[in-house]
Amino acid sequence: MGKFKLVALDMDGTVLNEEQKVSERNKKAIGAAIEAGVTVMFATGRGIQSARPFIDRLNLQSPIVTTNGGEVWRAPDDLMKRHQMEAKWIRQMHEMAILEDTWFWAYAVEGVYNRDNWPGDIDSIDWIKFGFHTENLEKLAGIRMELEAWGVFEITNSHPFNLELNPLGVSKASGLIDVCRFLGIEMSEVIAMGDSLNDIAMIRAAGLGVAMGNAQEEIKQAADLVTATNNEDGVAQIIEQYILKQSN
Template sequence: MRQYRLLALDLDGTLLNEHGEVSEMNAIWIKHAIDAGVTVCASTGRGFQGAIPIVERLGLDSPMITVNGGEVWSKPHSLHKRTTLDSDKVIRLHEVALKHPDVWFWAYSTEGLFNKDGWTDDPASKVWLKFGYYSEELSLLEEILKEIGVWDGLEITNSSPNNIEVNPQGVSKASGLMELCRLKGLDMSEIVSVGDSLNDIAAIRASGLGVAMGNAQDEVKMVADVITGTNEEDGVAQVIQQYVLRT
């Protein structure tokens, strides 16, 4: 039996190159992994609607983790578990965003994506999953982080150095993978997790093999077991060849 039975892949900055594409080499080696009996799982901060085109393009019929673990899918279009972010917290997070007019903000709900260009008139009526801020000015993000970082009930990470992502406390890609382990009869030691940003750290720490991309943030590289190539160097394909399918 293979040491690793599930490969959890972040999408942006990991599986996808800077053009938002899956390289031919990555696609080929993902197919090799599937043919060898390895489950390949998208594990992303994206919402379901943003992740499913990539999953379907690869022909995956496997579990998915979306919105940083807020949703766990037993397979595409089959929701297993959802953890929501209280609407009162979203209202407060939105109020913080409005105090910083140069910062972009967005939030995922079960109805879809709302953002600065299209916010809802009735946020209390929505079922929320995640809230985010984006700015090229890191000092603005630091101000926001200083304010919301002391609130109770939040899990705060990022998916790039230029954003802040907010989930309910305890929700992470690691919690999503632990739920999949319960569902599929796996152990976390049998999982390889690959990522590049702070929202990948919990999964990288908890998995049997935690892999940081060559383009990962320094904090991610510090906690990873190994570092692979960048997302422009088919780093995912390298992981599959060197670790997942190694006999």
């Protein structure tokens, strides 16, 4: 086997194209990497609920990092670790979102909640991640500044118009470190690919950090290299070059 033993893939904007599909070339490359003995896994901001259809479609039995590191899975139905948000944080951020009139959503063990289906009893729910969305960048910056002052959050995004909140120290990188420990490999043996700020920690920590061609500029600056866009099979191009050529 070559230098890299694990490929960690962000989903939206990375392995999924703009039609929210995995292209045939990406699917073929992922399958070939697995056949070559390399672990291919998702490291996503999505919860397990919305990641599972793609996990099933690709027949992945590998570990998974979901909700930006909020949950780490040994396999799709085998939870390794969960980092929960305090209910009081969720209540305060919900109040802030209402006051600022932004879209908001939150992942919990029990499901996904948003402005359209917000629960009445916040304290009875096991919260994992909260998010804000607004196209008013001045308003978004103000929300971020206030949340930073709390000093308890890891603040990232999965799109320039949103903010995503996890407990401080929880990220895709922290999740990948747990996975590497479980698999008995080093972070230097990991390829990590992504396009948004919630990918930057794992891109910096991986042996090969790859930004998509459609990535936010800050991600491109942090990465070791930039591949093609998610609509141009950028994931497959990296797997073909850095995994499949090594195994031949």
